[in-house]
Amino acid sequence: MKRISQLLSAIFSPLLVPTYGMIMASYLSVLAVLPSGVLWTTVAITFVITCVLPLAGIIALYKSGVVKDPGLNERSERFIPYGLAAACYLGCAFFLYRASAPLWLAMFYAGGAVAIVINVIVNIKWKISAHAAAVGGLVAFVFRLAASHQAIYDMNVWMSAMVIVAGMVMTARVYLQRHTLMQVLAGAANGFLCVWLMSMIH
Secondary structure (H helix, E strand, O other): HHHHHHHHHHHHHOOOOOHHHHHHHHHHHEEHOHHHHHHHHHHHHHHHHHHHHHHHHHHHHHHOOOOOOOOOOOOHHHHHHHHHHHHHHHHHHHHHHHHOHHHHHHHHHHHHHHHHHHHHHHHOOOOOOHHHHHHHHHHHHHHHHHOOOOOOOOOOOHHHHHHHHHHHHHHHHHOOOOOOHHHHHHHHHHHHHHHHHOOHHH
């Protein structure tokens, strides 16, 4: 169970979830009509901006001794890395906006940035789950695709699957004793609400 929980935490790292969102948008929404080369280039750019850049920043902070744990399990060490991640999410939103992507897609990343900022603020006094916020945002994104009629498939299966995945990731974080039940629930609510509300802007 511990190994499964660790695997779930790694697969659904907050640094990887934005890329999953872009892949889902590329093939579940009206964006699927675009050439596959354009879609995969956008996925690659999203991965670099929202995963490679913040990861490089975290590694640099770890090497310089600013943070002692690259997993950022200590609440006191999260401020700078989270701020960097929020800036990268915003950078991705700006890139998509400038690339004339649909506004609902750019707002997915803007909503993620807002969720990270809220996590940073809450984290000053209380440890809140970034993993739960990330998967909560992804759940909101799938629900938004369905609600806004941007999806080209029946989203019932996808919505159900994402809710189950979110529950599994949250359970894994509690099992690994990284967070309490309330911390993962608060994180998921934060991610869901931020993405849902921001993606209403179109």
